[in-house]
Amino acid sequence: MACSPLSLAEGDDYVAPPAEESDNGRDAVAPAAAAPSGDTNEEIAAPAAPAAVAADGDTPTRDLGRVEVTGSAIARTDAETAVPVTIIQADEIKQQGITSTEELVSQLSSNDTSFGPGLSTGTAITAGASFANLRGIGTDKTLVLLNGRRLANNSLDGGAVDLNTIPFGAIERVEVLRDGASAIYGTDAIGGVINFITKKNLSGGDIEFGYETPTQGGGGDSNDISATWGNGDLEEDGFNIMGSLSYRKQNHLDYTDRDSIREIYDPASGIYSVSSYAYPANYYQGDISGNPLAASGCNGTGLVDTGGGTCSYDYGRYGQVQQDSEKTSLYTRASARLAENHSASLSYLWSRSKNTSLSAPSPTSSAPEIQPGTPFYPDDPALDPTQPVSVRWRGIPAGARETYNTIDAKRLVLDFTGDFSGFNYDSAVSWNRSTTDLDYRGGYLSDDDLENAFNDGLIDPFSTDPLTEAGQQALADAEASGLVWTAQTDVYAWDGKLSREIGDWFGAGSSAIAVGGDYRHERLKLDTDADVASRATSGGLSPDASVNEDRDVKGVYSELNVPLIDGLEITAAVRYDDYSDVGDTTNPKISFRYQPVRQLLIRGAYSEGFRAPTLYELYDPQALTFSPSGLSDPQLCPGGTPANGGVATRDCNTQFQEQQGGNEDLEPEEARNWTLGFVFQPFDSFSAGLDFWWVEIENEVSAPTSAYVIANDPGSIARNDDGSIDYIPVQNQNLGKTKTNGVDISANYRKPTTYGLFTIGYSGTYVDRYDFQESPDSSYVSNVGHYRSGYGTIFRWKHKVTFNWARGQWAAGLINHYQSGYDDYDTETHDEVGSYTTWDALASYMFMAGPRITLGVKNMFDRDPPFSNQPEVGQSGYDARYADALGRTVYARLNYTF
Incomplete structure (x- = not known):
C-alpha cells in the first residue's frame, strides 16, 4: 500500500493533522490520530502529545504494526479505510466537560436525537435510559459495541443498547462508523456503528473528580468520580490486570424552576398542556358536563379555565427538566500471554443506573361513575338524576406518582487472540444481561377503589377540602405500590475470525482476506405483578404483561481487500445470517479507496442491510398510556369543535389513552446504503473532508401515532358506551419506506507558534432529504426541517466547532454548537422553531x-431553548430531545495520574 501524507506506514515521519471530527475526534483518514484496535493490544500511533510537547509542534511518531479499525475485520498497516470512521479520544472527551456516554453521543453531528431522563413527564417510562440514533433513522438501527462486540439491548425498550451501561471511566476512545449495514458486525447496523473501546494493557492509575451546577437556581447539579488502575505489561511481564470504577449522581430540576420556558395553556401558540382530569373533578353525562369551580373561572391551584363549563388541570407543574439519577459502573480485565503471539483475556462489566421519575398525581383513567342517590352526586339540574355521572378526578391528596427505576447490566467475555502461520485470529465467548425493575413508590391509585370511596361517601371528588380520617384511609387503601415490572434480556454469544495477507496479486500491494462467524442466543423475559398492575390504573401496564421468548441467530461472513493499482484498492464483503424465527438473509458490501495524488483520498461504498424485528417489537405486551395532548376526537369533535354530543374538555384538544404493544406478524426491514467521500490534505497542518451518504429502508418497523390513526383510520378507535374514546390502537407495524441522504463536512487546521499550539476543528452534517411513509401505500412525508407527529424532526444542518490552544502546562478551548431551525408541530399557531446556538469555554x-x-462553562450565554409547541415529549414550551433547559452550567474537574 503506497505511503503518503494520507497513509502513514512504518517509519514515516509525519505530524498528524488535528481532529477531523469537530468534537476533537480523529477521522480514520488521519493515521497518526488513529488508535488501538478494539480487540488487540497493538496501537496505530502515539496518543496525543501532552500540552508541553504540542506547544512546540513536535508530535512523536511510532511503528504502527497491524491493527483493525471499526468497520473492517482485516488487520492493516494504515488507518484509512474505504468507509468514514471517526475516532474520539477519552482525554479529549473529558477536557470538554463531557461526563457520560449519553452526552458524548448527543454531540455527534451525525446523531439526530438523544433520549434521557428529562423526557418522561407521565407514564411514558424511560427508566433513565439513553440511546444513539445515527442518521435519525431509529435507535434500533444504530449498532452499539463494546470492544467490537455486542451488548444486550435495554430490557425495557428492547430495541437498542442503553448508553448508560457503557463504563465511561474505562473508555480509551470511541470509534464511530458513519457508514451503515456493516457486513462484519451484523447487517442490522443500518444507521452506523458506535464502538466504545476500553483501556488495555494499562500500567498505573488515574483518579478524577468532577462537579457541575447550573448558574440559575432550583437544583440540577451533578457530581462524578472515577478511578482506574492497572498493573503489568503483557509483552514484558506476560500479564496485565486492570479495573475501573465510576460513579455519577445527578440531582433533579423541576420544570417550575424555569419560568422563562414554562408554558401551560396558550391556544394562540398551540400549547394545550392541560388535562380534563382535574381537582376538583369534572363530571360528564352525555353532552352535559360541569365542575364546581367553573363558575368562578376555575379559581383553584393548578386549574385552567378552558371553557365548556369544566376546568382543566396543569399536569406539567409536576414535571421535571432533569430527574434524580445515579449511575455506577465497574469494569475489570485480566489478560495473560499464553505463548509467543498468543494471549487470552477475561473481562467483566457491571453497571447500575437508578432513576426516580415524578409525574402528575394519578388521574382516574377509566372514568369511574358516581351513582344516583349517593352523597356526592352532583347538584346540577341539567343532569338526569336517575343516571350515573362519570368523573375525571386527579388524586392530588396522594401526591405525585413516583416511579423508581433500576437498570442493571452485566457482561462477561473470554477472548483469545494471536497469530499463527501468517494468520491473525480472534475468538470469544460472552454473556450479556440487561435487567430493568419498575417500582411504584407512591401516587398510583386504583380506579375501582376510588369509585367505591366516591359512592360510599368517603372521598368527595368535587371538593378540595382536606380529607377526613376515613377519607385518608380510603385513599391509602386505593394506593397501589411495589415492584410492578421486571424485564430481562440475555445474549449468549460466540464469535471468531481469521485474517491474513494472501499475496501481491497486481503489483500494487498485498491482498488480504478475513473470514468469520458468530452465534448468539437471545432471550426476553417480562414479569408483571398482576395485582399492582391491575390496581395502578394510570400506570398503563397490563396485568397479563408477561413474556418468555427466545431465538437463535447464526452468521458467517468474509471480507477481501485487493489493491488493484498504485493508490486504488477494493474491499468486498458478504454476510449470511439465519434467524430461527424470521428466516435467513445474505447481504453484500463493496467499497473502494483511491488516492490518485498525495493530497487527495476518494472513498465510497455500497451495502445492503437486514434488520429482523427484535423480540421486544414482536412480543411487547399490550399496555395503555396517555397520548400527546392537543388531539381531538374525529367523531365527537371534528375539526376541534364539539359535535354529535361531544364535550369540549373531554373530546377536544386533549389527551386520550393509546394502546401500545408488539406485533408477532412483523416482517424484517431491508436497507441499501451508499457513501462517497473525499478527503483533501494540501499540507500537513490542514485537512478537509466531504462524505456523501444515501440510505433507503423498506418495511420500516414503528408504531403509528395517535394523530395518524385519528386522521387515517378512525374506525379502529375503541370507544366507551357513551361514544367517547376509550383508547387509540398504536401497535407496532411495518409502516413503509424511508429515504434519506446528506453530507458530512469536516475541516481541521493546526498552527504551532511561539505563543503555543492553535487548532481549529469543524464538523457538520447537512441532510438534503428525509422522506418516509406512514403506511405502505401512503405518499411520502418530508421530515427534514419539519416536525412530524410521533417522529420529531430531522435537522437540516448541525455542526460543532472547536478552538483550542495549548502552551506548556496551560490549555484552553472554545466550543460552538449549532442546529438549524425547523417547522413546528402546529404551524398554524407557531410556524417555526428557531435555530439553537450555544457556546462552551474551558481552561x-x-x-x-x-x-x-x-x-469550564457550558452554554455560557445562558441561551434558553427555542420555543416549540410540541406536546409529545418532556415539558411543554420546548423540545427536550434537542435543547437543554438547564441553562448556563459551570463545572470543575480534577484529574490525577500516577
Missing part, C-alpha cells in the same frame, strides 16, 4: 507533579 492547567485541573 486547564497541569501541575508538574501530575494533577490537572479544568474549569
